[in-house]
Amino acid sequence: MYLVPDGDELEIANAAAEFLADAMTIDRLHGDAPADMSADLRAQLGVMGWYALALPEQDGGSGLSAIEFALFFREVGRQCGPIDVLAQCLAAMTVPDDSLRTELTRGTMGVALAVTDGEDIRVFGSSDAAYALLASRDGAQLIALKGMASQDRPSLDPSTSMRIAASQHSAIASRSGDYVWQMGQLATAAQLVGLAEAALDQIVEYAKVRETFGKKIGSWQAVRHPCADMAVRLEAARSQLWFAATAIKEGRADAGVHLDAAKHLANLASVANTDTNIQLHGGIGVTDEHHAHLYMKHALVLVKMFGARRNLLSRLLNAEVED
Structure with a gap:
């Protein structure tokens, strides 16, 4: 694989x-x-x-x-x-x-x-x-x-x-059967990963140009560390997304389990990353003219579709995967 x-x-x-x-x-x-x-x-x-x-x-x-x-x-x-x-x-x-x-x-x-x-x-x-x-x-x-x-x-x-x-x-x-549901779950997880990526990209670019106390905000730990957390959450969700997509392509019997895990991690990464993006932008992050709040609003709708938190966790609790 x-x-x-x-x-x-x-x-x-x-x-x-x-x-x-x-x-x-x-x-x-x-x-x-x-x-x-x-x-x-x-x-x-x-x-x-x-x-x-x-x-x-x-x-x-x-x-x-x-x-x-x-x-x-x-x-x-x-x-x-x-x-x-x-x-x-x-x-x-x-x-x-x-x-x-x-x-x-x-x-x-x-x-x-x-x-x-x-x-x-x-x-x-x-x-x-x-x-x-x-x-x-x-x-x-x-x-x-x-x-x-x-x-x-x-x-x-x-x-x-x-x-x-x-x-x-x-x-x-x-x-x-569950084929249409699985493809919908995969696509929704992928969109959420895209939102998490867009939020990280946006704040990284902003941190390179915004200055406080004579320094770029990206030089401060209060900004660097949340950005690092965003990157870790994103990588976990993205890696699981590729695994789930490959499991479907190869017809693995446990593809549904990996899809549930991919959707759960994508839910977490998208909401946390879009929220952190707003926070690190400060007051402009919630203004109508800025994109940051749009990413979060879209994520909050998508996380409820094709598997929300409680349903996914209950299914993953006793799930079995192939060796």
């Missing part, structure tokens, strides 16, 4: 980073309205083939592995990308119909992400999405949103709108 991305894998990551930095710059989040996925951005991602990255070639996809999938979503996380990007990818994995799958991979039809909320469902994503993807460890369903009554809710994260809809729905497509 080789755990460091290289060669073609890094080319995918670099291409994704370049494309996403231009197509969904984080500056978009400083407006007054939520920066939802636009029809134009959805189509651009479809043209580039990002939704079909991990789909088998016989299904019209690129036939790449979980490693490239994780590398792509790490870059999505660094840009606080809309949750619709993940929902669109997972929906394409769920749908057996070729024509509908083609519409989804091309970005012709939009998909939001749904999670259960008591007797209702909470929908995250653009208001013009035609479908919602509802996934669990037992299977995934694609739900038609047309005609479904919903109520908007304020969203902490400006990258994604949120609304509540009635749970009475019929699935237009479904897939049993």
Whole structure:
């Protein structure tokens, strides 16, 4: 098992980073309205083939592995990308119909992400999405949103709108088993790792230029030590992410265990790193004009998806791994 991305894998990551930095710059989040996925951005991602990255070639996809999938979503996380990007990818994995799958991979039809909320469902994503993807460890369903009554809710994260809809729905497509859930968990962990990386990069650059008492703040232990802690948390989460992605690629029986561990470590690293980034920036870290608070808001939403702390720890308590 080789755990460091290289060669073609890094080319995918670099291409994704370049494309996403231009197509969904984080500056978009400083407006007054939520920066939802636009029809134009959805189509651009479809043209580039990002939704079909991990789909088998016989299904019209690129036939790449979980490693490239994780590398792509790490870059999505660094840009606080809309949750619709993940929902669109997972929906394409769920749908057996070729024509509908083609519409989804091309970005012709939009998909939001749904999670259960008591007797209702909470929908995250653009208001013009035609479908919602509802996934669990037992299977995934694609739900038609047309005609479904919903109520908007304020969203902490400006990258994604949120609304509540009635749970009475019929699935237009479904897939049993935990594959869609696992790929959603992997992608979410990757986004959180991307956020933890972006937060560390931001404070390191700031520490090189900000001065107090005639010295760069990076020279003070009160800044250096928290930055070192951020780097350690990030490396642990990133290493476990690569292990989990490789375990899926190689079909290991304990891939689910490594995924749970990857999501847990990514949860910890993203929240702690984005919080430390704000603290070390001082008062400007929470101003509307700064990016630092946007990283934390996005992380706080993603940590609740595809495995939150209590659920993950209870599963890991008695988990078994291969030798």
